Amino acid sequence: MANRIKTIDITDALPDIDDFCDIPNARISGEIFHRQDIYEQELEKIFARCWLFVGHESQFKKAGDYITTTMGEDDVIIVRQKNGSHKAFINACPHRGNKVCFSESGNARGFICNYHGWSFNIEGNLIGQHESGIYESSQFDASKWGLREVAQIDSYKGLIFATFDAQAPSLEEYLGPMTWYLDALFDNQEGGTEFVGGCIRSTMDCNWKIAAENFVGDILHAGWTHDSAARAMLGGAVSKVSDFEESYSVNWNGHGYEFALDTVGNVAVLGESALNKYLHTIKPSVIDRLGEFRANMIGSVSSCTIFPNFSFLPGQNTVRIWQPRGPNKIELFTWVVVNKTAPEDIKEKWRKGAMITFSPTGVFEMDDGENWEYCTKTARGRVTSQQDLFVGLGMDTYLEETDLPANVYSGQLNEANSRAFYQYWGDLLKSPSWDAMPNNNKGKAKAGPKASQISDKTDGIGEK
Template identity: 80%
Template structure:
């Protein structure tokens, strides 16, 4: 049967990291976006230990349905089992390590390696080989040579996550109170959500952290970077985030969600009045399901990153994973998420809206990509890499008397979530085990 990866060898902490990451004083250095040693430590201590998004359940509804993706730089297969459960295997034959599945998605009864004909069923068991008779005289035990399984797989509201680390906390613990906010997109209607269309894949010459941090709480760039595109989509002026009467930045263990309570600000820039109408139509039922507060979040000006590299945009309804491909390169996987119960014409408008805005040729994506690439490229300079970069906006805006869960900060124009993201990144790189990761949370686990 498939062998589960149970242990991970973790090296000592990086030396000198404090010199390039000082969150107490709102400072990081460009070196963290280009240093090869730091990147190698990220693969080991972040991507090989944290829970990573690998699929949506709607992508693999039937036995044998699968997709291929990555966990860090490790390629994996996510496949539906006969039992209805989901397994995640390394996409590597245990004979010589050749890739066993080259398709991005499909349905199968098993996988066969091109090199020596080793074949595996959907449970990951080794069931045959080319010239199988030669193995019989070598005391060969098939049960020990199945596809390697990741240590843990779990899902939340249709989102499937996996981790290589058997000692990682449960997914519920890992998400913590941020899950309460995630429900505004992924659980606002009976029946949940689904992905529509295929996966949009693109490559950028930038560090993965630049993009992840952009979504964790950097609404500050939107009114400048995306101003002309937003005006074109809306046909006129764009509201200033600073004009919103109520907005927040919330974080927990590196996860961050920034949002206003304007209901449809994000969806409006898709230029589809039918989507605005749809959100206003379902808002009363969302209020019954999730309460008035979260019913105002469903399509609002907002964004979220679940540490380390899973992000989404409510309203624009794009879900994205920033896959590391080196310190100065990443591959972006993007999907469109919709309510299963939404009318088909609404789903199609969301799909087309995503193509127009957040795709390789989208009016917003091109803006971001250029900025992210130059943030990374300038960090390559020997002197520039040591330059202090400011992340100190909103240092004294923590709300201590709010009924909301997690660490809650006043306003979206705030770098509290960015600091929390980099602090957790720093803590993971300086910890040999999960028990050593400091608890820096001051907020509540549950909403009042």
Template identity: 80%
Template sequence: MSNIIKTLDVTERLDNLKQVCDLDEGRIAGEIFYSQSIYEQELEKIFARCWLFVAHESQLVKTGDYITTTMGEDEVIVVRQKDGSIKVFLNACPHRGNKVCFSESGTTRGFICNYHGWSFDTAGNLVGQHESGIYEASEFDKSKWGLREVAKVDTYKGLVFATFDPESPSLQEYLGPMTWYLDALFDNQEGGTEFVGGCIRSTYECNWKIAAENFVGDILHAGWTHDSAARAMLGGAVAKVSDFEESYSVNWNGHGYEFALDTVGNVAVLGESKLNRYIHTIKPSVAERLGDFRSNMIASVSSCTIFPNFSFLPGQNTVRVWQPRGPNKIELFTWVVVNKSAPDDIKEMWRKGAMMTFSPTGVFEMDDGENWEYCTKTAKGRVTAKQDLYVGLGMDTFMEETRLPGNVYQGQLNEANSRAFYQYWYDLLSAHTWSEVPNRNKGKVEAE
């Protein structure tokens, strides 16, 4: 990793991190949302270390299919290879660092830099240059100057992840028991899932952690922030989360999934009764595939974040990445995910439903965006930045006796997942290597 990512000197590390994050006391400080020094360490110790979502396999069907995205603030190209594998390269020419691919997606036989004509095949090899003879005269070795490849690429149920760190755990280890829950959305039908439509891109003047934490376990805001929008979409009364007979908050190494077992709560707010019927139609086959418990999760009131910045909403079927663009700005990439086996009209309803609800003009996302921006902006004040913020709900709700995998807590109205998210954030910023990141998990790795 040292030849890609500069390692911060020990003297550059943030002092007294404990002062801005003490999860035993259920508190964080607003400073973590606005501090440039904290943000610089996040790029180094989180985004240059962790597994990051970069694509869905349905976006890369044929040899030469590619998309461009970012890992932290590093721009990358994700491209399908001749042998069917997927590679991820820095989107930067190794000659002067110019960007080599400017389009968001497409199919190609190679990439050419606009600056000096260096050209690369889809495997990242340098295959030619403008005035190539002058390089040959200086005994230039082309084999050493291909596009820089990330350390590891792996997939899970169609989701493509990559990491810059060769010392990172495997993707399976990184995701841990959260895969059991991920399957409720990404593997509930034969054939898996696909992305439909394009990528919805927008920007917000907020810190990336506020958005990621909102999805990791903050259902508490929905009954207040989204009440009027939910009433408009449902045409009347909205069920209270506190009325659900059974709900959970589950986390593992900063990942978190909060959910009820109401089957259709999230999909219902899209306002399409045909989508509700589709969910009920497939529920028996989901039960055969994944069991009764997860068949009740498939479109329920729920949300999830895979640490650090990959989130999704089952039922509403939006998948998003909160791309950091400084301590007080994000670029949001949003896609719509559907079962491949779903009828075309059902897929189209989900695509339009995302536009109606979770897009820049969506009835729910506008509510969230305003809140996230002001949570960030208030932290600019020197006194306000030091103010303790409470994340202590559900301190004593850990479920010792459960057959479910992961760290399982009773109820969705609970900040256990938020605490786990910030604890993992704290642990990564405090550690020099993966071996120094403590194991704070106390739940089961596998379902019983």
């Protein structure tokens, strides 16, 4: 069914965003992390318009399999259809708005509201109500009162995204050339990936942007914030990121991926030598599939955020969503992703490794959580929030001549991805429609070179 929902235009309530986000001069304001009026605009202009990660195809094995999640602060149900496709619905009965599904996941023939007994099939159609006869005398048309379907849903290499905006660009266009890099984790083996071990949920008293920006390109913090934890996991000395001969920061439309080409740097801190061995064992087949360049990315020191709030760590293989719950709080959803073809004992080691490192009691997550919470708390200070925050590392590191796709910068110790993240954030808040969005990309929009065209000996620049 087609629902017509009126939205509130609160553009007039928002001060000039350029006062808070001045990327050419490498500054942002701490006010963007606590102001309620800015947060309300984010829900309207970002989370109600952008493509958001909502699940993985491996979570839906048969018709009727579902998960519940959120898109911004809107509760949604993702459910597999009889034809193998997926649909996304607002998790709210169109009678009085009560939830129709309270479980995080399961299998169902339909969903029933426990308020007045309205029931819906997995296609979202209203198929019955308690005391259904009374509706017949009310000129009631059940076909108009099904669950509200999310405007668009699509997937890439097992990753399912959805958007409330029917006018949003396609998922392919939204992700752009970043898919070339995503394949290093999500398509390095035949058969793709799967989630294992369920969802880890936790909360943090921080702004969602601080966490998302950390993963979009802030490797700088790792050598300081995580030094003691990394030493404990590795049992000794830790290599400095600045020691890597070759590393990059790449971005496109707010998405960002920073990475070295060390193959196993991230996986090593899980403390499981078997995982290092596994990545080296599959590397020849990854070279055949993706080329040497991306084969060196598979478990390297790296991180990525797909704008606005979907992040992952290759090697450590945690996938997470920073779900906004007001300007000063997030709910964190975390999964472990593995190759489907990996041996079961390897999958289990990754699951346990994630629990030790990136979970509510993980040695790295506690470090991050404390920093992010205090960054958010200090932003509430009336005077403190008005000071400029610096995002200017690597201002002159853009690579003009490269075969790599997207906007490419040399080095991981670089804030190019952070600047791109906040630039896109600001552009969305200022733009009334997708057509009005400016194009701040300078790099190649098409997919990157074929597997045979880039090797680890070319620095990713020029032809082999």
